[in-house]
Amino acid sequence: MAATVTIPSGATWQEVAADRQKRRDATLSLLEPPLPPIEDIPLNTIPLARKFLTADEIKITETLVEDLVPQLAKGELSSVAVTKAFLRRAGLAQKAVCPIFPSSPADTS
């Protein structure tokens, strides 16, 4: 049995980490519209964007930054639309990631 390591507050590092990860998951759950659970993540995750994002989101997020900037400045694209698209794609990048290992704290094998 490994020794229990605690930080000054008395919490174990596993508790602190679980708390941060819970916070991360909470921020992901704020996505609108929400991303569905993703199963069968391929070795190369890039094609997942085609499967889970809208055509508009794909178009925006695959526009080069030097092309996005003038469109934003002219108001051809709204900052809200661009931000929403990148929020969802960043969420997908993380979700494509859903923990696949058993997350029972008892599992220390």
Add this chain to the structure above:
Amino acid sequence: MTEQTNCITELLPQRALERAAYLDAYLAEHKKPIGPLHGLPISVKEHIGMKGLDWNGGFVSWVGKVAKDDAHILSILWSAGCVFYVRSTQPQSLMHLETSSNLYGYVEEVRRVLRWANTGYRVTTNPFNTTLTAGGSSGGEGALVGFRGSCLGIGTDIGGSIRSPAANTGLPAIPRLLSSS
């Protein structure tokens, strides 16, 4: 078997959309952009202090330290009109060409050897092949920009921490060193 990319530490949807709405209203009212990067969402490595958010350097014992202000680079980018919408992973202590920490994900073999509890979260991996590393220490940025979850990301580099993830994910990088030769 599927693997995770595990590249972000938190999304910032509320503050980002509020900022984006403000910028849209500004453009509509003043008929000109607020700055050269008006409305552009950019990703920021967790290493870089963001006002009111955790600033832990990847250390479990530093969780709860909160940045009092935005880092200088963020103030500059904010004035230029950027929107901050996501924070990306960093390795514990930052001095690592890999992006693993006890907080957000570690290397599975290390976990097994040290018999740590399995939280199910693992080291940041490469979106092009999740059996490979995204590098580090700005590996969260590398994986995120490689996936196009971001069009422009801010990392930090002393000994290759921007260059290594950029090389691993085929991205251009600008390491602005304090004393570049």
